[in-house]
Amino acid sequence: xxxxxxxxxxxxxxxxxxxxxxxxxxxxxxxxxxxxxxxxxxxxxxxxxxxxxxxxxxxxxxxxxxxxxxxxxxxxxxxxxxxxxxxxxxxxxxxxxxxxxxxxxxxxxxxxxxxxxxxxxxxxxxxxxxxxxxxxxxxxxxxxxxxxxxxxxxxxxxxxxxxxxxxxxxxxxxxxxxxxxxxxxxxxxxxxxxxxxxxxxxxxxxxxxxxxxxxxxxxxxxxxxxxxxxxxxxxxxxxxxxxxxxxxxxxxxxxxxxxxxxxxxxxxxxxxxxxxxxxxxxxxxxxxxxxxxxxxxxxxxxxxxxxxxxxxxxxxxxxxxxxxxxxxxxxxxxxxxxxxxxxxxxxxxxxxxxxxxxxxxxxxxxxxxxxxxxxxxxxxxxxxxxxxxx
Amino acid sequence: xxxxxxxxxxxxxxxxxxxxxxxxxxxxxxxxxxxxxxxxxxxxxxxxxxxxxxxxxxxxxxxxxxxxxxxxxxxxxxxxxxxxxxxxxxxxxxxxxxxxxxxxxxxxxxxxxxxxxxxxxxxxxxxxxxxxxxxxxxxxxxxxxxxxxxxxxxxxxxxxxxxxxxxxxxxxxxxxxxxx
Numbered sequence: 001x002x003x004x005x006x007x008x009x010x011x012x013x014x015x016x017x018x019x020x021x022x023x024x025x026x027x028x029x030x031x032x033x034x035x036x037x038x039x040x041x042x043x044x045x046x047x048x049x050x051x052x053x054x055x056x057x058x059x060x061x062x063x064x065x066x067x068x069x070x071x072x073x074x075x076x077x078x079x080x081x082x083x084x085x086x087x088x089x090x091x092x093x094x095x096x097x098x099x100x101x102x103x104x105x106x107x108x109x110x111x112x113x114x115x116x117x118x119x120x121x122x123x124x125x126x127x128x129x130x131x132x133x134x135x136x137x138x139x140x141x142x143x144x145x146x147x148x149x150x151x152x153x154x155x156x157x158x159x160x161x162x163x164x165x166x167x168x169x170x171x172x173x174x175x176x177x178x179x180x181x182x183x184x185x186x187x188x189x190x191x192x193x194x195x196x197x198x199x200x201x202x203x204x205x206x207x208x209x210x211x212x213x214x215x216x217x218x219x220x221x222x223x224x225x226x227x228x229x230x231x232x233x234x235x236x237x238x239x240x241x242x243x244x245x246x247x248x249x250x251x252x253x254x255x256x257x258x259x260x261x262x263x264x265x266x267x268x269x270x271x272x273x274x275x276x277x278x279x280x281x282x283x284x285x286x287x288x289x290x291x292x293x294x295x296x297x298x299x300x301x302x303x304x305x306x307x308x309x310x311x312x313x314x315x316x317x318x319x320x321x322x323x324x325x326x327x328x329x330x331x332x333x334x335x336x337x338x339x340x341x342x343x344x345x346x347x348x349x350x351x352x353x354x355x356x357x358x359x360x361x362x363x364x365x366x367x368x369x370x371x372x373x374x375x376x377x378x379x380x381x382x383x384x385x386x387x388x389x390x
Numbered sequence: 391x392x393x394x395x396x397x398x399x400x401x402x403x404x405x406x407x408x409x410x411x412x413x414x415x416x417x418x419x420x421x422x423x424x425x426x427x428x429x430x431x432x433x434x435x436x437x438x439x440x441x442x443x444x445x446x447x448x449x450x451x452x453x454x455x456x457x458x459x460x461x462x463x464x465x466x467x468x469x470x471x472x473x474x475x476x477x478x479x480x481x482x483x484x485x486x487x488x489x490x491x492x493x494x495x496x497x498x499x500x501x502x503x504x505x506x507x508x509x510x511x512x513x514x515x516x517x518x519x520x521x522x523x524x525x526x527x528x529x530x531x532x533x534x535x536x537x538x539x540x541x542x543x544x545x546x547x548x549x550x551x552x553x554x555x556x557x558x559x560x561x562x563x564x565x566x567x568x569x570x
Binding site: 047048049050 | 416422423425428431
């Protein structure tokens, strides 16, 4: 099989490999986003003291004794039922909308959501030459800048959806969403500048790559092993708050505040088009949590001062196959996904704890509190790093 | 009236950052999350019906199996939404219960009109109609939602009281005070 593959021209190998990797990411991210919607329903139910969806079962799976009832109680099959419903449901397009843009908006929502994940590394392994290789679709040097640039494009779909709906509540929702996104984008970008000031030590080559940020946190020295979240807590805090606002999650979900805007920018949407917005929102959450984990929580390293490579090295004394690159890759991805999962849980936990801010409070918080704090934080760390690196 | 000026303390710096309050809220919701659910899973788990619950109105029989209703129609008159419709009927004199005044020929309660107020139970001089424990009443047609006499007795069952009012009355008529 590999002989057949290697007989292809080089560019075709590259393209087919890229397409395969892209499809793999979509095949992982799309169900993961759907699973997040299920997790949201279950966690909201538990926090509100009810069992949540627990009835759906596939008939012939119900015969498996212990596992099937457990999965049924967990509501896992509800996921498939909901997904199937969205696919087969009638998809009405209201008569008063601007049809081409109305249909383009949910597709546009998916593009940045699925594109940003290509730049996010989710693990690393040591190859046969002893080099650490990141597991990432595109290990580009502009890394985080690309994530910011592409994820901000998500607001165009919101604006387009609100405007094409030709109805006042979606329009108001989209205006709010875009204003909020612009306000918090500033603080978010400023909050990660100290991280890159620290990572790009003088003398080295300059980089914005997320893999290099993780590398800067996976040493064993006092500073080189310290996760940046502990070294720059204010940056991490501002980034997290801005992340809540960027993903339009409560308490910042002004874009769809159902109390005053019916459903926000997707009021006129239904069925599959609506579910695309939904999946895009969760994909943004996953990617955002991933970026936070990489920047501030050491990526795939299990503990501060305990990098993944030394864990694998220690394990290989007892287990023979621990030296295999696949073992380290899988372990790293699992640790990374665990951290991302915690942040997804945090998003939902906060959603069912805090009431929604008023619109003017959001603007005040963004411009008058977070932005000065982010600027002060940048100046403080710039001076501190200048003193340390001198 | 004395006016009390309430001292409103200015918020501390920690309070103005919201953070301690947010963490407190997160703690409360997390504690709530690990507790078992408060809800009943309805078709399998049924709620415990409290005493004196006012469910679907029913007709009852006495321990001898005699229908207690004598079709006096007081419940029909008192019923605010006019849900009850009674057609009074005679009891043949040679029947075992021939000494009882009357019995309903038809007794219909339209459950689409009933408001479960319990006035029929309160007004009944014979203790014949009771609002019992049945809380789930449904049907596919309007006709199905009307409880007829046989259905009312089926739902009501027997009231284990030992008054036997009409038997005592008959005994007093026949034997005077000697019966006691």
